[in-house]
Amino acid sequence: GESVGLHLPTLSVQEGDNSIINCAYSxxxxxxxxxxxxxxxxxxxxxxxxxxxxxxxxxxxxxxLLNKTVKHLSLQIAATQPGDSAVYFCAEVTQGGSEKLVFGKGTKLTVNP
Amino acid sequence: GAGVSQSPRYKVAKRGQDVALRCDPISGHVSLFWYQQALGQGPEFLTYFQNEAQLDKSGLPSDRFFAERPEGSVSTLKIQRTQQEDSAVYLCASSSDRRSTDTQYFGPGTRLTVL
Known part of the structure; x- marks a missing residue:
């Protein structure tokens, strides 16, 4: 069967377009x-x-952009370039505890030339 | 200046072998972190040092995992009696101070494959 986590959400855009990657934090x-x-x-x-x-x-x-009401974070990349192709992760830190990062699920961005 | 370095970059171990992974943080960085990244997933916290003190080891998955930073600079993550489920990329990160908002800079990781 399919293993959870092996298939990242993907976003494919054309070079020069703007990209928006979303993240729900916990x-x-x-x-x-x-x-x-x-x-x-x-x-x-x-x-x-x-x-x-x-x-x-x-x-x-x-x-x-941060929306604390719905615990949502987004990353907007303007004029996306082929060099922006990568996996993007959001991470959160809770003050008062360890300074560890808690990562969200990644999004794979592919920029087509 | 030099970033965080890790060695080896790749390690293949037979099930049951012990392995040691090394991290050289950015010079002068107080905080050092280890993360484990399984294929297709985000990094997951293992342990955290402030200088030589291990302040948080809540993410270590079992007592087979041990980390040290005896002189407050270089750190070693040791895995005893490796199992197949230990196969992952092990990432080290360092930050300049002990504030939660200090940027963590990551090394390239060590890809461990347990056969």
Missing amino acids: NSASDYFIWYKQESGKGPQFIIDIRSNMDKRQGQRVTV
């Missing part, structure tokens, strides 16, 4: 959130972060 007490990008054979790479007292933060070509 702990309402989490107060810090990070998006990581992971290319094949590499470790996760930090993209952007946001604290729970904010609902939006912008970086270079990326924007993170």
Whole structure:
């Protein structure tokens, strides 16, 4: 039978389009959130972060939106490029406990030239 | 500057063998983390060090897993009597301070395959 977790959600976009990747986080007490990008054979790479007292933060070509009411996080990538192709993970941190990251399910982004 | 490095990059072990995985964090980083990443899934926390002190080992799946950081820099994750379910990528991350909002920088990982 099929193993849970082997098939990542996928998003396929054309080069130059905007991409939106969504994430539902688990702990309402989490107060810090990070998006990581992971290319094949590499470790996760930090993209952007946001604290729970904010609902939006912008970086270079990326924007993170946080909706604490429904425990939802999104990553928007503007003018997506082939080099953006990777698996994207959201992660949450709960203050007061260990500083460990709790990762969500990843999304595989494929950018077609 | 140099990032987090891990060795070996690939390790094949026969079931029952012991393995040792090494992590060299970014120089001066206080916090060090180990994560396990199964195929197609996100990394899962194993253990956390602040300098040489192991402050959280709640993610270690069994007593076959042991981690140390004796001098507060290099860390070793040891797995005794490896089992097939231990096959995964083992990631190490470090951060500069002990605040929860300090960015964790990841190494490339060690891919462990247990036959």
